[in-house]
Amino acid sequence: MKKIGATLLAAIVGGAIAVGGFKLFEQKQMDNMTFEERQKVYYASNPGEEIMSSTGNPDFTQAAAAVTPGVVHIQVTMSGRGNRGGGGGSPFDMFEEFFGVPQQRRGQARPQTASGSGVIISPDGYIVTNNHVVEEADKIEVVLTDKRKYEAKVIGRDPNFDLALIKVNANGLPIVKLGNSDNVQIGEWVLAVGYPLGLQSTVTAGIISAKGRRIGILDEPQQQRGFGMGQEEQMISNAVESFLQTDAVINRGNSGGALVNARGELVGINSAIASPTGTYAGYGFAIPINLAKKIVDDFKEFGSVKRGYVGVTFTELTDELRKEAGINDVNGLYVREVLKNGAAAAAGIQKGDILTKIDGRTIYSSPDLQEHVARLRPGDKIKLTYKRAGKEKEVTLTLKGEEAKAKTEEEEQASASAAEIFNKLGASFVAAPDAKKKELGVTSGVVVSQVHRGGIFEYFGVERGLLITKINGKPVNSVDDVESALASTRRNIVRISGVPEKGSTVEFNVPLQY
Known part of the structure; x- marks a missing residue:
């Protein structure tokens, strides 16, 4: 009996060690996975019920129920900083505000608060939101739909993409399933989920109105943001804009929230609206999730975005440019300058060439090139098709990083x-x-x-x-x-x-x- 008892005890201990070792190995494997790979493991273990796309009369109840718990309210506290850029006065007014007051009054600035939304993408507390929601934060608090509260830290953020990754110290959190924004169709039903205008969790519905929108909102600080950006400014901007446009109701506070399809899959991160009044006027914009996936993976792995560069500045084709340069092409990007030490120069691309395709996909406007390249890192290769003297050629480029940039x-x-x-x-x-x-x-x-x-x-x-x-x-x-x-x-x-x-x-x- 004693022998049997000892054998049984040894078997139990050995089994526990094996299970513990496997769990440790599994956790290490998870740490090295992208967020998309983590989600595949999660849904393999927790299959749940497949949500079907709506047909006939729209019914979004399943999608809303699946997504809402994974969209959080982000509350931000900032040191007193005066005007954050939301005013509509001239630049001169700000000088009076900051320097036209007696010295003794300057120390009376009080902490300010702001709020936005965020999307949980990993059960261990990683949350994606907009950069502009957290960029000035001294303290970030995350509130779930069940009223649980956590303090969050910033893992990485980048104003050129208006994306940020924050993390709370928690496990077993509800997540929103990552979708594929490349498959989104104009006219497709979508839901916007967030915390607008100080309200609690709110779901609105609309359709995808357009894809690949560039509105110039990331090229200037908030007080200068507008929609009348010229071609010359487009080609020298480091910002990447290729927004999904939707008419689902989005307002102040929705920033960083989820744009999901009828199956409850995350296709975009709500970021901006176009409005003459500052409130909903029918035009909302979301960052495509396929772009966001790469950015947040960079944040987690490196703390910052690792961007690959083609090494050109360009402008979209216009009637004026066609006449000036004797161009007949309708689609493509006109190369204005080629960086001396960039990837394009190494591949033989020259000033005056017209970039027509990237990896076989037609380039209609600047977002077609910028978003595709922004999903890649230095060292990655792309196939670029261009026209010179009416003849089309294809070259393979190896993208270079910031350190290889030369001055135009x-x-x-x-x-x-x-x-x-x-x-x-x-x-x-x-x-x-x-x-x-x-x-x-x-x-x-x-x-x-x-x-x-x-x-x-x-x-x-x-x-x-x-x-x-x-x-x-x-x-x-x-x-x-x-x-x-x-x-x-x-x-x-x-x-x-x-x-x-x-x-x-x-x-x-x-x-x-x-």
Whole structure:
């Protein structure tokens, strides 16, 4: 009996060790999987009931029930930062607000709050949302539909895609199934799920109105965002826009929420609306999930986006350009410049070529190229078809990363004009001492050491001693950094972030023409 008992005990212990070892191995395997692969494992273990696409009279009850628990309310707390860019006044008004008040009043800035939505894509707490929902957050709180609350941390974010990945410390959370945005059809029914206008979880229905929309909303800070972007500005932008357009009702607070098809599959992350009033007017825009998948996987693996670059600047074909360049083609992108050390130059593409296809797919507009490339990383290969002198050729390119980027003629000119902008500002800068940065709680900065007569800083009352942390969104730590950042000035507006005192950040625009 004792022998049998010992044998049984050994078998139980051995089995437990084996199971434990397998679980540890399984967890390590999961850690190395993409979010899409994780979801396949999840749904293989938890098949549930297949939700069928609606036919006849639409019935979205199954899709809504499946998706709603996985869409969360994101509540953000920020330090007092003055105007976040939502006002409609001129750039001059902001200077009065930030610098036209007595010194003793500047310390009275109170913490601000904002809210948005997010989508749980992994049971262990990974949530995708918009960059603009969390970019200024000091504290992020996530509230589930069952009222559970968690504090979240940012894993990665990128304004060029308006995407962010955050994480809460929890397991066994409900998730929203990732779909395939490439299969979405114009006219297809979709649901928008989120937390608009301070309301609790809300579901609205509509259709896909268009695909591959570029609206220019990511190219400027929020206070400058609009829809009238010109071709020349399109070709030098680092932002990637290829939105799904929908007429499902989307409002403030829906940002970062889910756009799902009638089967309850996530096809987009709601991001923006076009409206003359700031509220729903029938035009909402969502980031395609096939683009978002790659971005959030990058966030998880690297903390930032690893972008591959073709190495060209381009513009879409217009009647004016066709006449100017003697082009008969209707579709394609006209190559304006070729980066000296880029992938396109290595493949023999030249200025004046017309890019017509990428990996066999016709290029109708800039999003067709940008979204496809944005899903890839440096080292990946693409087939690019182009026309030169009426003859079509195909080449294979190996995408290069940021470090391989060279300056185009436009960038060289911008660099040259940076010195002119520097002089117009009428100020001198010195690197902020480490003690000063520590005192103000910042990691970068230059101090305005002098304000010269007749300059823009003097005109607007910018004072000596202001610590500037960023110019045009780029951290600055030296005079060279300031000049380099000024080279990316667009529309004659210099964007500046400063810290007058600890816990108080100001962000303002400097118009170069006034």
